[in-house]
Amino acid sequence: MNITARRDNKVIRSIQERDRYLEDRLPALHQATESGPIAVYGAGKHTAHLFEHFGALLPAVAFVLDDNPEAWGQLIEGVRICDPGTARPEEVTAVVVSSDAAEAVLAARAQEWVGQIEEPARRPSVCRLYDGCEFAYEKRVRKGQRKRRHHKLGPFYGAHRLEPTFNALYDEGLESADVGDNEWRRARFYNLINLLKLTAGLDGFTAEAGCFRGQSSYLICRTRAEQEAGDPFDGSTHVIVDSFEGLSEPTQPDGSFSAKLYEAGAFANTSVEHVRGALRAFPGVRIHKGWIPAVLGELEDVPYRFVHVDVDLYEPVKDCLEYFYARLVAGGVIVVDDHGPVPNGSYPGCAIACQEFSARVGVPFAPLSAGNAVFVKRG
Ligand SMILES: C[S@@+](CC[C@H](N)C(=O)[O-])C[C@H]1O[C@@H](n2cnc3c(N)ncnc32)[C@H](O)[C@@H]1O
Incomplete structure (x- = not known):
């Protein structure tokens, strides 16, 4: 067909x-x-x-x-x-x-x-x-x-391919969340995990906005469990927010690709129960189901040391940057997954949200070649 x-x-x-x-x-x-x-x-x-x-x-x-x-x-x-x-x-x-x-x-x-x-x-x-x-x-x-x-030399030949420990963890994450692989995502999540490691020892929670079936939250929790081996990590200082119903409606900055994903009902094939299952080793994880920005109002007002914003679209990325950056501890990091470059600028709304936030708050950010972007809170 x-x-x-x-x-x-x-x-x-x-x-x-x-x-x-x-x-x-x-x-x-x-x-x-x-x-x-x-x-x-x-x-x-x-x-x-x-x-x-x-x-x-x-x-x-x-x-x-x-x-x-x-x-x-x-x-x-x-x-x-x-x-x-x-x-x-x-x-x-x-x-x-x-x-x-x-x-x-x-x-x-x-x-x-x-x-x-x-x-x-x-x-x-x-x-x-x-x-x-x-x-x-x-x-x-x-x-x-x-x-x-x-x-x-395309992106598929990146350094992440040469790190057996990361690749074993990443593959475990694929299996736990029951999702397929994608080389670009593998490269981005390599950055994600290494940036998380930079925040070891800082006070504060970790969070993920946009978990889909739980793969990246699994990587975050497993990495934290290794880092915090002296004080076994049960997930209770990791927060997840997601609609569990897919993307919200794209707006003008998002362009045509997101509109098509939205129409196709992308990312709706998940549930709180599925993610709980993927993260069963971390039963304390705080999962909040709902639409950004409303769901952010339900979160306990806590400081964060590391936040992964993976919601694909201009409006929720903008809302998450506003909410989480204000609560980030000094030295804390926010990683935005879909800044680009991605082929033909598939998620232009994310890049625009990052640029606007950066200009408004006066804080620089670094776009990485795999496609994610990083904000660091200065002291
Ligand atoms: C690309 S997926 C996240 C992938 C995930 N980080 C992983 O490891 O596979 C994007 C997620 O953002 C969520 N999302 C998009 N817009 C949202 C909104 N306005 N409110 C809540 N969740 C939203 C979708 O439900 C979807 O699960």
């Missing part, structure tokens, strides 16, 4: 036009895959481009399939390329066909692959990105490909 179940019969004339087309299509993919891991069919340049520029918009990619035996076992932007003869379709919820000009051929191969599962209803869906499109930019593709050779 086409992920948006419509045929556009569009002529795409440049890579830039193709990128805009993808940006429009990809949010619907999350709904089509029910947030499960996906496979990508085709290990060519299209997939490298997709991962490099749209990694943050993709659901977790379990593996890439390719019919070329020479590619098997290699990595493409950190994801393993597998033999369709041995990779199991049961492990994914969808297969995204990753090619422009050869999409129809690869889609047929993907259909064969999912056809190994006898019962049609149990087969992963085969998602075509460009069904009905025609491509008319052969020369420009070649130019773009030549240029890429000089920019081979």
Whole structure:
């Protein structure tokens, strides 16, 4: 199926036009895959481009399939390329066909692959990105490909990949929260945990605004448990706020990507019970269900040493910065998850909220290359 179940019969004339087309299509993919891991069919340049520029918009990619035996076992932007003869379709919820000009051929191969599962209803869906499109930019593709050779090191090769302790913790978090992986998120959460460690020994609570299924709160609590081993950490000085119903309505600064996520009902697949389960080792965690800003009024007025703001949108990011910065102890840190750079500025509202807050309060902040941004409270 086409992920948006419509045929556009569009002529795409440049890579830039193709990128805009993808940006429009990809949010619907999350709904089509029910947030499960996906496979990508085709290990060519299209997939490298997709991962490099749209990694943050993709659901977790379990593996890439390719019919070329020479590619098997290699990595493409950190994801393993597998033999369709041995990779199991049961492990994914969808297969995204990753090619422009050869999409129809690869889609047929993907259909064969999912056809190994006898019962049609149990087969992963085969998602075509460009069904009905025609491509008319052969020369420009070649130019773009030549240029890429000089920019081979993408974000997926970041330092976080070389830290086995962090990666083991991160993988535990994926399992506890029962969410798929995403290389951009892995890089951002590497920063998150290292910044949390900087606040060790300061007084105050930790907090997370926007927990979804509990992955980053799990990482925060586990790290605190290690840091505070002398005084076993039961979670009671960690606060979570979330609607547990997904995003609030985006506003003008948020741009079109958030609007599409909102329409697709993204991040609603969670509950307080699920997060309690993910954080069962920390039964004292204070979970507050409700919409920001109203829910912030229900919190006990306590000082904070570290806050993770991961609510994606201009209004709630702005409200959280106002609320938590005022309660941050000297040396305390706020990490905003979605500042950017992210491909094509997917969450522009977060960056605008950070810039406006910084200008209004007269406090600088540091945007990091993985996409998160850091505020530190001065003494
Ligand atoms: C990207 S997810 C958070 C991801 C999470 N930190 C993790 O580790 O997976 C964004 C979260 O923000 C929440 N959210 C967005 N807008 C909100 C608002 N106005 N009030 C409360 N929660 C909100 C959503 O429910 C969602 O769980």
